[in-house]
Amino acid sequence: MLQTYSYPKFAYRQSAEQKEGRVARHPVVVIGAGPIGLTAALDFGRRGIATVVLDDNDTVSIGSRAVCYAKRPLEIWDRLGCAAPMVAKGVSWKVGKVFFENDLRYTFDLLPEADHRMPAMINLQQYYLEEYMIAACAELATVDLRWKHKVISLRQEPDHVVLTVETPDGVFTMEADWVVACDGANSDTRKMVGAEFTGRFFQDRFLIADVVMKADFPTERWFWFDPPFHRNQSTLLHKQSDDVWRIDFQLGWDADPEEEKKPEKVIPRLKAMLGETTEFELEWVSIYQFACRRIDDFRHGRVLFAGDAAHQVSPFGARGANTGVQDIDNLGWKLKLVMDGAAPEALIDTYNEERAFAADDNLLQSTRSTDFITPKSEMSRRFRNAVLELAADHAFARPLVNSGRLSTPTPYVRSSLNTPDEDIFAGGMVPGTNCADAPIAVAGESGWLLHHLGDGFTVMTFGSVPAKTVAAGAISAKVLSVGDDLVDTKGRVAERYDGRPGTTYLIRPDQHVAARWRSFDAAKIARAVARACVA
Amino acid sequence: MSLNLQPNIPDPDGFYQELIDSQRDMTDAQAQMMNCKLVLVLANHIGDREVLRAALEVAGGRIGPA
Numbered sequence: 001m002l003q004t005y006s007y008p009k010f011a012y013r014q015s016a017e018q019k020e021g022r023v024a025r026h027p028v029v030v031i032g033a034g035p036i037g038l039t040a041a042l043d044f045g046r047r048g049i050a051t052v053v054l055d056d057n058d059t060v061s062i063g064s065r066a067v068c069y070a071k072r073p074l075e076i077w078d079r080l081g082c083a084a085p086m087v088a089k090g091v092s093w094k095v096g097k098v099f100f101e102n103d104l105r106y107t108f109d110l111l112p113e114a115d116h117r118m119p120a121m122i123n124l125q126q127y128y129l130e131e132y133m134i135a136a137c138a139e140l141a142t143v144d145l146r147w148k149h150k151v152i153s154l155r156q157e158p159d160h161v162v163l164t165v166e167t168p169d170g171v172f173t174m175e176a177d178w179v180v181a182c183d184g185a186n187s188d189t190r191k192m193v194g195a196e197f198t199g200r201f202f203q204d205r206f207l208i209a210d211v212v213m214k215a216d217f218p219t220e221r222w223f224w225f226d227p228p229f230h231r232n233q234s235t236l237l238h239k240q241s242d243d244v245w246r247i248d249f250q251l252g253w254d255a256d257p258e259e260e261k262k263p264e265k266v267i268p269r270l271k272a273m274l275g276e277t278t279e280f281e282l283e284w285v286s287i288y289q290f291a292c293r294r295i296d297d298f299r300h301g302r303v304l305f306a307g308d309a310a311h312q313v314s315p316f317g318a319r320g321a322n323t324g325v326q327d328i329d330n331l332g333w334k335l336k337l338v339m340d341g342a343a344p345e346a347l348i349d350t351y352n353e354e355r356a357f358a359a360d361d362n363l364l365q366s367t368r369s370t371d372f373i374t375p376k377s378e379m380s381r382r383f384r385n386a387v388l389e390l391a392a393d394h395a396f397a398r399p400l401v402n403s404g405r406l407s408t409p410t411p412y413v414r415s416s417l418n419t420p421d422e423d424i425f426a427g428g429m430v431p432g433t434n435c436a437d438a439p440i441a442v443a444g445e446s447g448w449l450l451h452h453l454g455d456g457f458t459v460m461t462f463g464s465v466p467a468k469t470v471a472a473g474a475i476s477a478k479v480l481s482v483g484d485d486l487v488d489t490k491g492r493v494a495e496r497y498d499g500r501p502g503t504t505y506l507i508r509p510d511q512h513v514a515a516r517w518r519s520f521d522a523a524k525i526a527r528a529v530a531r532a533c534v535a
Numbered sequence: 536m537s538l539n540l541q542p543n544i545p546d547p548d549g550f551y552q553e554l555i556d557s558q559r560d561m562t563d564a565q566a567q568m569m570n571c572k573l574v575l576v577l578a579n580h581i582g583d584r585e586v587l588r589a590a591l592e593v594a595g596g597r598i599g600p601a
């Protein structure tokens with residue numbers, strides 16, 4: 001098969017602790033250097049936590065995996081300083097087309113709102129994503145990335161975890177105050193702590209092909225239900241970088257995975273779809289069965305689960321990595337405050353509260369998409385087809401078409417960390433919601449709002465206030481005045497936050513709204529900070 | 536608004552005939568497809584989720600988690 005990409009090989013190095021045979025205690029050990037473990041390394045490292053990452057392999061993600069990344073994870077990676085190369089290399093898109101049988105039935109536009117730094121969606125092969133994050137980790141003195149380190153067992157003590165790790169130099173022991181398990185859907189760590197991982201397996205198989213071709217398909221997401229070239233099943237086409245295209249063929253449950261993977265089976269399918277004359281080469285072919293499952297609790301003692309280790313979704317809607325990155329966004333600042341003694345350990349429990357809520361939302365969305373794409377009975381197939389036929393002519397049916405609802409963040413609307421509103425606000429910035437970006441200027445230089453939120457707690461207030469900081473226990477929240485500290489150049493901050501003179505937001509270190517008021521009241525802000533830290 | 540289960544269709548015999556006649560020349564598969572579309576069209580017209588849920592129940596459907 002053709003290779004547009006050569007997989008880097010990262011050097012294994014024996015650690016000093018293994019060489020010297022001493023048992024070292026680390027503040028945090030991250031297991032797994034996939035997209036989520038790497039995001040954890042960058043987030044924790046940037047917050048000043050010395051972070052060791054262990055990965056049993058020595059390269060990036062191999063084969064056909066994640067393609068689409070949504071705005072929110074891009075914003076998080078931007079906060080972590082690694083989004084620029086992703087956006088530069090990635091393919092931006094916003095139009096999706098849905099075909100049924102022979103015809104185009106419906107076109108949607110993600111209609112990205114203007115004046116956000118990050119695009120609505122980019123497509124990029126997962127190996128590039130990981131490569132850029134690994135490069136960003138190398139810039140941080142706080143991150144110690146160790147390849148060819150396989151965790152083989154784990155024991156929990158009341159105030160730390162003992163890990164047994166295998167390297168090319170043998171087996172050694174290390175200790176960690178906290179362990180963050182990002183070791184993927186087949187997580188060994190999950191088994192080591194005896195966690196449950198339950199949900200639904202879908203009785204269906206998908207052929208996922210990455211194909212290199214110079215084709216004049218537009219940069220759009222094309223989804224076919226029951227097309228003439230692949231009867232009774234669905235097909236998805238997506239562009240990635242380097243002229244690589246992702247094509248998914250639904251195969252049904254009876255398909256033989258070994259048979260279907262063979263080029264002599266795959267090439268005719270592709271020719272039927274792309275036309276006899278289109279020139280292409282296979283880059284990678286695999287067969288997947290999809291599941292929607294989640295762990296019983298994101299916290300097991302001092303072991304915290306994130307990414308696919310904590311939840312697995314079918315890829316329709318591109319929710320896997322996208323949601324996993326948001327797990328880390330939620331966890332990093334909590335871990336830092338607890339490690340620093342600025343918040344009680346109970347703050348860590350809210351990681352499960354908020355992210356299990358988000359995972360359930362993702363699982364629901366992803367299960368619904370899968371049920372639409374793979375109807376479970378003759379009658380549900382009829383309803384599905386009826387929706388698709390009606391969608392061509394009638395607007396009402398289009399919102400019912402579900403070829404995968406693309407990942408958007410789940411606001412923590414019911415979180416115990418939120419201070420409920422006592423004033424009336426318009427718009428979407430309710431407590432628990434991630435902050436909308438907006439163009440701003442600081443000292444005459446144009447920039448973006450999100451770059452000024454996320455370094456500890458921030459109080460954003462419209463107009464002038466006498467305070468530069470608000471103190472709440474061990475925490476000091478910096479005050480950012482829209483007007484004095486930054487200029488709302490296009491009026492988008494006021495528009496998106498329903499800001500009037502006096503309007504004040506308390507924003508968490510993960511750029512989520514904790515509380516808001518119509519006037520600046522330091523005592524109320526301090527109480528809301530305490531509440532957002534379970535203090 | 537709650538689901539109206541009182542007679543509401545003027546000329547009931549006429550309506551019923553129209554319904555049956557509309558599917559007269561169809562195979563069962565075609566008629567089933569039409570029924571599905573009809574459910575969707577009418578459901579959209581009603582729009583109110585409470586009313587739709589009540590209708591699903593009256594028709595013998597199961598509501599709530601499996």
Ligand SMILES: Cc1cc2nc3c(=O)[nH]c(=O)nc-3n(C[C@H](O)[C@H](O)[C@H](O)COP(=O)(O)OP(=O)(O)OC[C@H]3O[C@@H](n4cnc5c(N)ncnc54)[C@H](O)[C@@H]3O)c2cc1C
Nearest residue numbers: 032034035036056066067068151183184307308320321322
């Ligand atoms: C076909 C397909 C399409 C997808 N499309 C999308 C998409 O468009 N958008 C999206 O957001 N997501 C998508 N996903 C999902 C995405 O690939 C995953 O959600 C993502 O890779 C999860 O990252 P992770 O870091 O949690 O786990 P992984 O990527 O699985 O990484 C786990 C890491 O842990 C290491 N490891 C495992 N066990 C040990 C151990 N005992 N010791 C040390 N290291 C260990 C592994 O070597 C690996 O590096 C797709 C997935 C598939 C299969």
